[in-house]
Amino acid sequence: MVSEPPVPSRRPTSRELFGKLLADDYAWMRDRDDPEVRAHLEAERAHAEAVLDMRTGDLRARLYRELRGRIKEDERSVPTKDGPWLYYSRTEQGDEYPRHCRRPHARDEASEQVYLNENLLAEAHDYFDLAALAISPSHRLCAYIVDLDGDEIYTLRIKNLATEELLEDTLVGCGRALGWGNDDVLFYTRLDPAHRPWQVWRHQIGSDQANDVCVHEERDPKFFVSVYRTRSDAFVAMSIDSQVTSEMWLIPTATPTAPAQLVAARREGVEYGLAHRGDQLFVLSNDGARNFAIELRALPGHEGETRVLVQHRDDVLLEDMDVFAGHLVIWERHDGLQRVRVVPLDPMPARAGDDSALAPGEHLIEFPDPAYSVWGDSNPEFETTTLRFGYTSLTTPASIYDYDLRTRDRTLRKREEVVGGHDPAHYRSARIWTQASDGARVPISLVWRAQSQSQPQSTDASRSPRPTVLEGYGAYGLTMDPSFSSARLSLLDRGVIWAMAHVRGGGELGRSWYDTGKLAAKHNSFDDFVACAEHLIHERWTTPAQLVATGGSAGGLLVGAVANARPELFTAIVADVPFVDVLNTMLDPSLPLSLVERDEWGDPTSAEGFAWIHAYAPYENVRAQAYPAMFVLAGWNDPRVGYWESAKWVARLRDRKTDDHQILLWTNMDAGHAGPSGRFEYLHELALEYAFLIDHLGLPNAADPRVA
Missing domain, CATH: 2.130.10.120 (Prolyl oligopeptidase, N-terminal domain)
Structure with missing residues (x-):
C-alpha cells in the first residue's frame, strides 16, 4: 500500500514589514504544547520510513549493520600524561559511550581506575x-x-x-x-x-x-x-x-x-584570544590585522611594552595558537589548507612569521595528502617539548601523532581501525578549483573509489560521470576540512564521488573568505555552491541526474536557498536540521541565538537587514516550480534550529511545488541539534539518509567489493 504524506492544517497568519507581506499558514507548528504538532511530526516520520522501506526494502537495516560493522567496539584512546597520571578513555563491546580512565604513569595497566563511566550515567x-x-x-x-x-x-x-x-x-x-x-x-x-x-x-x-x-x-x-x-x-x-x-x-x-x-x-x-607564559601574554588578535597577528603583552596591572611577535599576512590566516614553556605552535591556513608552524621561544625570537616564508628557527610540519585536516589533540602540560596532534584526510583514517618540537621526529601513536580493513590505495582524493560568477576561485575537495590501479588522481575529458554528493556549509567563518569517514565507505564503495564545496562564508581562504559570505554578501555562498555544482557537471564528474546536495544547520540554509534558485542542478537534496526559516527566527529575540547572530545574518528589524535576509530565506522564497526530491531531518529538542523550521518548510514545499518528487520529513523526538548521542544510535539516522541517497542515485543496494 502506498503511503501518503500527512496534510497539516492551515492556520493563516500575516504581517507586513518594510512593504512586504509575510504570510504564514504554518506558524502554529511552533507551539510544542499543541497536540496536533507532535502528532503531525510523528505521522511525517512514519510516512518517511514507510516510503523508504517500500522503495528500498530492508536496505536501511542492512546499512545499519554495515556501518556498525566497521566500528571497533573495544576501543581505547592514547593515554595523555597530566601530572602524575595517564588519562585515557575506552569502550567495551556494546558500549554506546566511553569509560574515562586513568592510572599512575609510573605503574602498569593493572592499576587502572575507571573514574567516570558514561554508560552508567546514560542509563534510563x-x-x-x-x-x-x-x-x-x-x-x-x-x-x-x-x-x-x-x-x-x-x-x-x-x-x-x-x-x-x-x-x-x-x-x-x-x-x-x-x-x-x-x-x-x-x-x-x-x-x-x-x-x-x-x-x-x-x-x-x-x-x-x-x-x-x-x-x-x-x-x-x-x-x-x-x-x-x-x-x-x-x-x-x-x-x-x-x-x-x-x-x-x-x-x-x-x-x-x-x-x-x-x-x-x-x-x-x-577579536582576540590569549595564552599565558611567565610574565607575558601571547595575544592572537585581528586589531589592524584582518588575518590576525600575535602580540606579546604584559600581564594586567604590570608595566611592559607590547610588541608584535608574528606579523599579519594577507595570504595566511592565523587560526589558533598553543603556547608551551619553550615553543609557540601556530595553527594557520594558506591557500585553503592547514599548516602547523613551530616557533622556538628560547631565546624569545626578535621576529617571527613576517613576510618571509619562515623566520630563523621556525619550521612547518608537513602533510602528504591533497586535502586533509589537522588539529591539536590533548596537550594539557605546559612544560613539554612534545606536541600531540591529530591528522586525517579523505582517504586516511584519523591518526594521532606525537611530534618532538625540537628534533621534528613524528611518532604515530594510533590510527582509527576500520573493522574489515581499509586500504587507502583503493581510493583517490583531489583538491580542484572552480570560478564563481564574480571571478572568485572556489576550492572543491573530492574523494572516490578508484576503478583501477592506474586511474590517475587528476581528471581528463574521457572520464565517465558518476553519482556524486556535494556537501556545503559556508557560515560563521568555520572551515569544512576534509576528513575520513568509515561510514562514507558505504557510498564510495557503491560508486559515489563525495565532494565538498568550500564556499564563502567559511574560513578556508582567510578572513576575507568569511567576510564576503555574510550579511549583504551572503548570496556569494549560494553562488559559489552553484558554481561548484556546474563545474562538476561541466568537467564530467557527474550529471544533474546523478548529483545530490547536502548540508546541515547553516549548510541546510545553503542547500535550501540553492534549491529555490537552481533546482534543476540536483536530483535530490538532504537537509539536516536546516536553518530555513531564517527571517522569522531572526525577527524573534526570544529564540536562542537570534540576537547573537545578527552580526552574521543581519538585523531584520532594519530595512537593510530585512532586505538581505528576505532575498534568500529558503522558507520565504519557496515558489511554484519543480524541486528535487528531498529528505529533511529535524530534532524535537533542538535549541538552535527549531524543529518547526523543517516542518513548515516541508509543508510549504509540498503546497507550491509543481512536480511529483517526494519530500520526506523525519524528526528525532528524543534529540536536539546534534542528533542521537550514542556512538551506535546515530547510525540508525545515518542509515536512513544513506538509504535515501542510494535510492535516488540509482545505486546498487550492495557495496561493490572490487579492489582497485
Missing part, C-alpha cells in the same frame, strides 16, 4: 551528552557537565576520585564551560531564557548553588561568555564574545576569589 535516558569534563588541580576531584534531553541546558556534578563518591553539589541551568580555580573553587556559566551563556559563577565545593557568587553578568544580548583554566595553570580566563568582538578577563588561580582583571576592553570588530 534516551539521550545523553557529556558536554565537558575537568579534573581538579590536585587530581582529587572531577567536575562534569551533562545534558539528558538534547536541549543544551546542562547540569554540573562533581565526583571525589579518591572515594569514588558523588558530591552533593548539583549545579543546574548551566552552560557547557567550566574551569577550576583551585580544588575548592570552580567557575562555570549559566544560561539566560534564550539559552545564551550570560553569566560566570564561582562555586565553593561543598556548598549549595544558592550560595554561589556571580563573577560576571553580560547584559548585551549579542555577547556570550565562556570560562577555562589556562595551560600554565596560573589563571582562569573569562572570554566574552559576540560574532565579531571579544573581551577577556583573568582571575589568578592562586587567589580565585580575587576580582577579575581586564586584559583589553571590547572594541567593535576586534
